[in-house]
Amino acid sequence: MTNPRRVLILGALSAIATATARLLAAEGARFVLVARDAEALETLAADLRARGATSAATVAADLAVASPEALLPALLEPLGGAIDAAYLAYGVLGDLGLAERDLTVAAQVIDTNYRSAALWCLAVAAVLERQRAGSLVVIGSVAGDRGRKSNYLYGSTKAGLGVLVQGLAHRLAKVGARAVLVKPGFVDTPMTEHVAGRRGPLWATPEQVAPALVKAASGGGTVVYTPWFWRPIMAIIRAVPGPIFHRTNL
Amino acid sequence: MTLEFHERDDYLSWGRVERRPQVVARPASRRDLAPFAHGERRPRLAVGLLRSYGDSCLATGAALLDLTRLDHFIAFDEASGLLTAEAGVSLGEIMRAFVPRGWFPPVTPGTRFVTLGGAIANDVHGKNHEAAGTIGRHVASLTLLRSDAGEVTCSPTENAELFAATVGGLGLTGIITTVTVRLRRIQSAFVDAEKLAYGTLDEFFALNAASEGAFEHLVAWFDCTAGSRNLGRGIFSRANWSPFGALEPHRERGLLRVPVEFPSFAINRLSLRAINVAYRGLELRGLGSHRLHYGPFFHPLDSIQGWSRVYGRAGMYQYQCVLPPESAADATRALLDAISRSGEGSFLAVLKAFGALPSPGLLSFPRPGITLAVDFANHGPRTLALFERLDAIVREAGGRLYPAKDGRISREMFAAGYPELARFARSVDPACTSDFWERVRP
Ligand SMILES: Cc1cc2nc3c(=O)[nH]c(=O)nc-3n(C[C@H](O)[C@H](O)[C@H](O)COP(=O)(O)OP(=O)(O)OC[C@H]3O[C@@H](n4cnc5c(N)ncnc54)[C@H](O)[C@@H]3O)c2cc1C
Ligand SMILES: NC(=O)c1ccc[n+]([C@@H]2O[C@H](COP(=O)([O-])OP(=O)(O)OC[C@H]3O[C@@H](n4cnc5c(N)ncnc54)[C@H](OP(=O)(O)O)[C@@H]3O)[C@@H](O)[C@H]2O)c1
Numbered sequence: 001m002t003n004p005r006r007v008l009i010l011g012a013l014s015a016i017a018t019a020t021a022r023l024l025a026a027e028g029a030r031f032v033l034v035a036r037d038a039e040a041l042e043t044l045a046a047d048l049r050a051r052g053a054t055s056a057a058t059v060a061a062d063l064a065v066a067s068p069e070a071l072l073p074a075l076l077e078p079l080g081g082a083i084d085a086a087y088l089a090y091g092v093l094g095d096l097g098l099a100e101r102d103l104t105v106a107a108q109v110i111d112t113n114y115r116s117a118a119l120w121c122l123a124v125a126a127v128l129e130r131q132r133a134g135s136l137v138v139i140g141s142v143a144g145d146r147g148r149k150s151n152y153l154y155g156s157t158k159a160g161l162g163v164l165v166q167g168l169a170h171r172l173a174k175v176g177a178r179a180v181l182v183k184p185g186f187v188d189t190p191m192t193e194h195v196a197g198r199r200g201p202l203w204a205t206p207e208q209v210a211p212a213l214v215k216a217a218s219g220g221g222t223v224v225y226t227p228w229f230w231r232p233i234m235a236i237i238r239a240v241p242g243p244i245f246h247r248t249n250l
Numbered sequence: 251m252t253l254e255f256h257e258r259d260d261y262l263s264w265g266r267v268e269r270r271p272q273v274v275a276r277p278a279s280r281r282d283l284a285p286f287a288h289g290e291r292r293p294r295l296a297v298g299l300l301r302s303y304g305d306s307c308l309a310t311g312a313a314l315l316d317l318t319r320l321d322h323f324i325a326f327d328e329a330s331g332l333l334t335a336e337a338g339v340s341l342g343e344i345m346r347a348f349v350p351r352g353w354f355p356p357v358t359p360g361t362r363f364v365t366l367g368g369a370i371a372n373d374v375h376g377k378n379h380e381a382a383g384t385i386g387r388h389v390a391s392l393t394l395l396r397s398d399a400g401e402v403t404c405s406p407t408e409n410a411e412l413f414a415a416t417v418g419g420l421g422l423t424g425i426i427t428t429v430t431v432r433l434r435r436i437q438s439a440f441v442d443a444e445k446l447a448y449g450t451l452d453e454f455f456a457l458n459a460a461s462e463g464a465f466e467h468l469v470a471w472f473d474c475t476a477g478s479r480n481l482g483r484g485i486f487s488r489a490n491w492s493p494f495g496a497l498e499p500h501r502e503r504g505l506l507r508v509p510v511e512f513p514s515f516a517i518n519r520l521s522l523r524a525i526n527v528a529y530r531g532l533e534l535r536g537l538g539s540h541r542l543h544y545g546p547f548f549h550p551l552d553s554i555q556g557w558s559r560v561y562g563r564a565g566m567y568q569y570q571c572v573l574p575p576e577s578a579a580d581a582t583r584a585l586l587d588a589i590s591r592s593g594e595g596s597f598l599a600v601l602k603a604f605g606a607l608p609s610p611g612l613l614s615f616p617r618p619g620i621t622l623a624v625d626f627a628n629h630g631p632r633t634l635a636l637f638e639r640l641d642a643i644v645r646e647a648g649g650r651l652y653p654a655k656d657g658r659i660s661r662e663m664f665a666a667g668y669p670e671l672a673r674f675a676r677s678v679d680p681a682c683t684s685d686f687w688e689r690v691r692p
Contacts, residue, residue: 026347039279039281040278040279040281043279043324044322046323046325047322047323047324050324050325050326050333052347052351190276190278193254193276194254196258198260207502208502
């Protein structure tokens with residue numbers, strides 16, 4: 001094996017991030033894991049070590065509130081100051097009905113999914129640019145591909161983040177670093193716990209989407225749909241003319 | 251985080267017969283379970299991957315705690331092979347993580363989609379029963395969350411009575427949260443297997459006797475649609491872990507999947523016959539000696555996800571019994587005869603000898619003798635009436651049925667098979683229950 005990969009995960013306790021980290025652990029990666037729940041982070045770190053991780057450090061922080069500029073240097077320390085892959089996985093779905101009535105709820109969704117996420121992306125991109133290497137992998141969503149009445153607020157934050165990542169990919173390309181947006185379809189995770197029909201054919205498990213996230217860090221396109229079939233599905237959904245779309249109940 | 255409960259109509263057991271909606275929560279951490287310790291009396295049942303066929307993994311009206319997100323490894327000792335993990339880890343995940351390092355679960359059932367907790371609560375057996383006994387024999391210790399005592403550590407030496415009740419205890423003695431289990435060394439991910447066609451039951455018994463000791467893994471598949479003269483005809487398989495080949499784990503990607511329930515007319519006598527012939531063909535293809543990956547060898551059906559959906563909306567049953575050695579030959583013959591006469595029974599029909607190693611659980615199913623497992627499409631009263639006839643034969647022979655597979659046994663039949671039932675009942679957590687338990691409890 002070559003040198004173990006140095007991996008930073010923002011939102012490591014997300015089910016999708018955890019499944020991804022487990023694949024990387026089997027290859028001996030070194031981790032810095034960031035999320036809010038210190039105890040759960042320790043459980044994850046032990047799991048990754050048992051699976052073969054070379055090291056796993058944990059930092060408990062609210063990523064929507066913490067200052068990337070202040071915190072990032074400390075996060076990089078256990079990795080020797082450099083990263084091969086940074087994952088941004090945290091996010092909230094939010095209660096749209098509530099957010100429509102109470103704008104402080106809406107603000108929280110925007111702060112978490114867009115404002116803070118965008119700042120973390122900018123901070124990490126600066127590190128990658130300096131290194132002239134490494135990948136930033138950001139979890140977007142197919143919900144960002146077209147606004148729908150059932151989740152347009154969440155969708156808009158993911159769409160905005162998507163454009164940011166696209167621009168970062170452009171910016172980093174000239175130094176050989178990368179930024180990638182991964183858009184999962186429906187995934188059975190705590191975020192979708194309340195949704196009925198999660199065993200349906202369009203649904204994937206975190207374990208099924210994780211390989212795409214591992215791969216995204218080492219090459220391929222800058223926008224990845226996972227599972228792959230969401231690319232044609234979303235192409236069709238984007239192409240449906242407004243008047244027809246407005247009659248659907250999506 | 252407080253636990254969210256949702257009423258779910260897609261929590262079905264493997265046989266898909268029972269359709270009552272379940273009230274389900276999926277804790278994301280052991281801490282989420284804290285409210286279920288110490289005095290909180292809300293009726294509950296911990297479940298895993300729902301690979302039990304009947305109603306032992308359902309609890310209508312109670313809180314069903316799906317533990318599949320408690321899937322973290324806690325520690326692994328390379329020197330001894332002792333793995334400590336949360337109870338919701340699946341055996342398949344253990345294989346994926348540890349096969350590359352030369353370790354394998356000590357016992358695996360015919361599917362790897364089972365959790366450690368579920369495997370212990372049914373004290374599962376595998377093809378290596380003669381050599382290794384049940385999985386409970388390889389459990390060094392476990393932690394249990396009880397409504398009346400909080401967290402309790404159990405092992406063969408610590409809280410030994412509760413340990414004996416919990417192994418094979420059907421989730422009724424509390425919530426198993428963590429487990430320490432001894433993995434087994436392997437040199438490759440392959441087995442050297444041999445398949446032999448045999449013509450009669452007597453030949454099966456002879457082959458089994460000749461293979462014990464020399465082969466770690468023994469099992470037979472038989473054609474339960476074959477009538478009188480061919481009664482019991484089948485294919486005997488025996489294998490040992492191979493010293494040759496790479497340590498490569500199975501893959502979960504690219505598995506076929508049965509996405510929807512088949513219409514119920516799909517399984518009838520004709521299609522059953524066709525499937526049997528096809529399966530036999532598949533098996534016969536492999537006659538002779540082969541080096542096989544553990545996946546197709548131990549878990550052939552895992553390559554088709556959700557296969558029990560082919561039985562349609564009515565679902566299916568599996569009938570699995572064990573018969574003591576002294577009555578095994580006659581009773582097996584009587585059972586096969588009754589099944590083949592009925593025209594029911596399907597492609598999955600398995601015959602296996604259990605060895606002498608004692609099972610550690612008060613309600614463990616395996617005991618020395620012969621076990622027989624046959625799948626049946628649910629044809630309602632007709633199927634249930636056949637089971638009554640089979641029950642009579644099993645009971646007469648001094649045998650018993652496997653709760654993991656059962657969804658219809660009577661209280662009397664259960665009690666007759668499990669002499670330690672009353673002793674077991676004393677260790678039941680007052681807040682734990684299941685649909686199975688409500689039906690059979692003394
Ligand atoms: C194709 C197939 C082949 C099989 N082959 C075999 C075989 O060869 N040998 C064999 O022995 N069995 C076999 N089985 C049965 C299977 O091994 C058992 O039913 C096993 O218990 C299923 O595990 P699970 O995680 O799905 O548990 P579930 O079915 O979800 O639950 C099973 C029981 O365990 C209890 N339980 C689950 N988790 C916990 C926990 N954390 N704490 C307390 N109680 C808990 C539940 O309450 C329930 O009583 C097979 C099943 C299938 C579908
Ligand atoms: N599941 C899907 O169908 C789906 C589809 C497309 C995209 N996605 C995206 O995939 C990503 C991962 O989600 P998931 O599906 O894996 O769900 P998840 O398990 O619920 O993960 C979301 C994680 O975000 C964390 N988080 C939220 N706000 C945070 C904050 N302020 N600071 C730190 N952590 C915070 C949550 O931690 P706490 O436990 O502390 O709240 C949680 O661990 C998200 O960006 C989501 O939008 C999901």
